[in-house]
Amino acid sequence: MAIAREAEPVGSLKEVREAGLDREDLLGVYRSMLLTRGIEERGHILYRQGKIPGSFYTGRGNEAASVGVATAMGPDDVGTPLHRDMGVHIVRGVEPWRIFAQYMGRADGPTKGRDGNVHMADSNLGLIAMVSHLPAMLPVAVGCALAFRIREEKRVAVGWFGEGASARGDCHEAMTLAGVRKLPTVFVCDNNQWAYSTPTHLEFATEHVADRAESYGFEGVVVDGTDVLAVYREAKRAIEKARAGGGPTLIESLTLRMEGHAVHDDAFYVPKEMFERWAENDPLERFRSWLRDNADMSDDEEEEIAAGVKKTLNDALKRADESPLPDVSSLTEGVYATPEDLDTPHHK
Amino acid sequence: MAELTYLQAISDGLRTEMRRDKRVFVIGEDVGVYGGAFKVTLGFQEEFGHWRVLDAPLAETAIVGACTGAAIMGMRPVAEMQFADFISCAWDHLVTVAAKQRYRAGTPVPITVRLPSGGGFSGGPFHSQNPESSFAHIPGLKCVCPATPEDAKGLLISAIEDPNPVLYFEHKHLYRRIKGEVPEERYTVPIGKARTHREGDDVSVITWGAMVYTAGEAAQQLESDGVSVEIVDLRTVMPWDKPAVLESVRKTSKALVLHEDTRTGGFGAEIAATIAEEAFEDLDAPVKRIAAPDTPVPFSPPLEKAFIPQVDDVVAGLRELAEY
Numbered sequence: 001m002a003i004a005r006e007a008e009p010v011g012s013l014k015e016v017r018e019a020g021l022d023r024e025d026l027l028g029v030y031r032s033m034l035l036t037r038g039i040e041e042r043g044h045i046l047y048r049q050g051k052i053p054g055s056f057y058t059g060r061g062n063e064a065a066s067v068g069v070a071t072a073m074g075p076d077d078v079g080t081p082l083h084r085d086m087g088v089h090i091v092r093g094v095e096p097w098r099i100f101a102q103y104m105g106r107a108d109g110p111t112k113g114r115d116g117n118v119h120m121a122d123s124n125l126g127l128i129a130m131v132s133h134l135p136a137m138l139p140v141a142v143g144c145a146l147a148f149r150i151r152e153e154k155r156v157a158v159g160w161f162g163e164g165a166s167a168r169g170d171c172h173e174a175m176t177l178a179g180v181r182k183l184p185t186v187f188v189c190d191n192n193q194w195a196y197s198t199p200t201h202l203e204f205a206t207e208h209v210a211d212r213a214e215s216y217g218f219e220g221v222v223v224d225g226t227d228v229l230a231v232y233r234e235a236k237r238a239i240e241k242a243r244a245g246g247g248p249t250l251i252e253s254l255t256l257r258m259e260g261h262a263v264h265d266d267a268f269y270v271p272k273e274m275f276e277r278w279a280e281n282d283p284l285e286r287f288r289s290w291l292r293d294n295a296d297m298s299d300d301e302e303e304e305i306a307a308g309v310k311k312t313l314n315d316a317l318k319r320a321d322e323s324p325l326p327d328v329s330s331l332t333e334g335v336y337a338t339p340e341d342l343d344t345p346h347h348k
Numbered sequence: 349m350a351e352l353t354y355l356q357a358i359s360d361g362l363r364t365e366m367r368r369d370k371r372v373f374v375i376g377e378d379v380g381v382y383g384g385a386f387k388v389t390l391g392f393q394e395e396f397g398h399w400r401v402l403d404a405p406l407a408e409t410a411i412v413g414a415c416t417g418a419a420i421m422g423m424r425p426v427a428e429m430q431f432a433d434f435i436s437c438a439w440d441h442l443v444t445v446a447a448k449q450r451y452r453a454g455t456p457v458p459i460t461v462r463l464p465s466g467g468g469f470s471g472g473p474f475h476s477q478n479p480e481s482s483f484a485h486i487p488g489l490k491c492v493c494p495a496t497p498e499d500a501k502g503l504l505i506s507a508i509e510d511p512n513p514v515l516y517f518e519h520k521h522l523y524r525r526i527k528g529e530v531p532e533e534r535y536t537v538p539i540g541k542a543r544t545h546r547e548g549d550d551v552s553v554i555t556w557g558a559m560v561y562t563a564g565e566a567a568q569q570l571e572s573d574g575v576s577v578e579i580v581d582l583r584t585v586m587p588w589d590k591p592a593v594l595e596s597v598r599k600t601s602k603a604l605v606l607h608e609d610t611r612t613g614g615f616g617a618e619i620a621a622t623i624a625e626e627a628f629e630d631l632d633a634p635v636k637r638i639a640a641p642d643t644p645v646p647f648s649p650p651l652e653k654a655f656i657p658q659v660d661d662v663v664a665g666l667r668e669l670a671e672y
Contacts, residue, residue: 078421115452128420129453133444139410140445143417143425150373150399150423157417170441173410180405335487337456337511344422 004210004220004252010229013294019233021071023295027305029071029228030291033063033284034309036087039096042313043103047263051321052103054116059084061226061258062190064283067091068231069158069188069251072239078126078144079158080137083118084190084257088160092125096312100320113326123344135161138174138187145183145242156184156242158235163252164195166209175250179216182247186238187213189250190225192257197269210252218248225253226283229290255283352530355523357497358462359388361504362426364534366396369424372508373400375411376428376462385430386464386523408437415459416446416513424508425459432465432517433477446513447488460507460514466558466608467656468521472647478557478609483515484586484618491585492539493517495560497528499583502537510539517585519558526561542589544596548578551669552596554619555606556582559657563606566662575670585615593619594627601632602669608656611639633672638665 010016016026040058047056059066066087073079073092081088089099094110102109102120110120111129121127128144130137141159148155161171166189178185189209193200206212213220223234231253238249256278260267267275291297352360366372373396374389380403383390393401404411408429415425429435435442442461449455467476480491490512494500500518507514545560546567553563560581567577580596582588597603603623605616620635638657646652 111452111454119452121453123420123453123455128417128455129449131444131448133440136413136441136445139413139441140417140420142410143414143419144421145417146375146402146414147418147421147423150418170409170413173405173407174413176405176407177410177414181402334454335451336490337450337458339511341450341454341456342458342511 002207002211002222003214004208004222007221007223007230007234009224009227010233016229019236021232026291026295027297027301029067029232030287031305031309032067032087032090033228033287034305035096035312036063036067036090037284038309038313039090039099040086042100042317044263046100046103053105056103056263057083057117057261058259059086061255061278061283062192063087064228064287065190065225065231065253065255068228069235072232072235073158074156074239076126077156077158077239078128080128080130080141080160081121082130082134082137082160082162082190084162084192085160086118089121089127092122092127094122094125095316097316097319100316101323104320105325106320106323107326108320108323112330134165135168135171135174138170139177142174142178142183142185145178145185146181149181149183154243156186156239158186158188158239160188160190162195163189163191163193163200163209164198164203167203175216175248178248179218182245184242185248186235186242187248187250188235189252190255191252192255194257194261194270196261196265208252210250213250218250220250220252222252222254225255226281226286228283228287349529350532351527352497353524354497354500354526355386355388357500357530358504358518359390360530361501362388363392365505365508366392366400368534371422371424372426373402373423374426374428375402375404375415377404377406377430379403379428384428386520388428388462408434409441412438412459412461413441413445415461416441416449416457419457419459420455426508427459427461429461429463431475432463432479433474435461435463435479442483442489442513443486447486450512451488456511457513458511460504460516462516462518464520465517466519466521467645467652468558470647470649470652471645473644476645478517478607480515480517480585481609481613481615484615488513489586490514490539491517492583493519493556493585494583495519495522495545495557495581497526497530499537499543501530502535503539503583505534506536506539509536514539517557521558537583540584540587540589542592543581543583545579545581546577548576548600550576550600551578551602551604551666552600553577553579553604553606553662553666554582554593554596555579556585557608559606559608562657562659563662565659566666569659569663570666570670573667573670575666577666588619590622593623597623597627598630601630602672603631604636604638604662604665604669606638606657606662608640610642611637612642614639633669636665636669638662
């Protein structure tokens, strides 16, 4: 039996306005979702063209969840998004061409070719680059929140993890520390139902991951991760609660990973009917319909957004392709930080 | 100058930085009300409050991981592992996140992790280890191992000030046994610089931590044989002071590398290899290593004594080299 609260879907434009989004914001959310998917689709093409070394991971099906949460964050809030959360980088303002440069291991990617895929973040946008070991970034997010609490700043840290990673001790330790200290943290579980090939019933024995929140002394909420507005509303509530000193929340966003774990994986182990059922709830199509039905999005507006995204992607790909590969003479540089590296606003 | 124990010097260094810099905070198990298992932070919570001296849950990954997050947000966290042995629980975080963040993402992680390490009092397999070589192997981490009270304070301040993750190995056997003059004001001891603990001409001992004193006693015994022993206290294992080691070896032409950690893959192997590579022509004898055998640290006193290199072992090693 579920312990966590199961969030209701969002109904009307009025309800959305109450949650803090006006019509322009909504069109911006739609644009961010389109751009997120577009970047990953173009990434697939680059991969097939042999332009992306290594493997390639996407968050298809998770666009509403990532964009919804990031839209609810304040400008001074920080986050540790993962490999299904490209939408977070987009909302926070990373330039798309730098993402393509990152994919291709170029010198202008955020990691200058030292790491690949979504293993990147622009710290000026309040994001911290993920590592492959999941959920290793949760204790880091909690540490950000601890800094805010010590300095009595009204800022919030958002830490992402997957339902698979919820099995690891880092998750338990991070939530324990955040819980006992009531730190301004929001934990977001991207439950896309498959940890590589392993289904949820072999990953956790509760009905929801969010059911665990109660044992850490805070609220757990399960939200439909294909409903960007419901995700936004729940994230906004949790973030503002944390900001007001109310402690952490665990939001579990339920989606389906609509592709394999990575580009090499055809996901043969996911039942076909499952894909078909979730395809009916495609987050982009769902929000597009909602905008047309509830916010009078016109054909012209829709076309304008789509054309703008297409142009952004074309320009970004071109610029990224012009970025050089890293100079091998830089190989051993920057293993250790210098005092000048601390010359940032955070460290003043 | 005041005469302080090694432990008091660590406290003094930490207190100095916390008074000077509001970004510095301490987090660890029982560091608050109890003042730490060894009382390094005794009285700190009264002075600095509950939010700068944080009693953490028994969760080493959360402790060190939270330090990383706080450091990225501009704080200067100091984590205490109750025993260095427990750092294995936070190994993943240090190696996977903290060590690599600067190189791959350009994000400095200025954290200090204090590690009460070393044996000599029947702590057994889980309260006695010297895990510095494991971390010295990880690009992105720094490892310091002070032996004197003066260095204990100065290196701790340097560690906190350093823009990188620094593992600060404080040897438990030195805590109350070793006293020394310590400047009262704030000062730093540079990370990566060795110190000549004793000057000599015939054999160089390269060592660090509590073994500095073991080497010192052995060197005194050799004096009566007319053998003059130089002791290089490395102070920092990563980055290590290669020029100072090579300079000493070139002077004496004989090198004994001594450490309390186990032998195979211990940091002494790196030093011995470097001497062989870069000072081969200057050597009059093969480089000798003295280290603990490749076993877990045993509990029972005679076993532990046989495990940790003793003065007699070093004396024998030095004689062998002197006679070569």
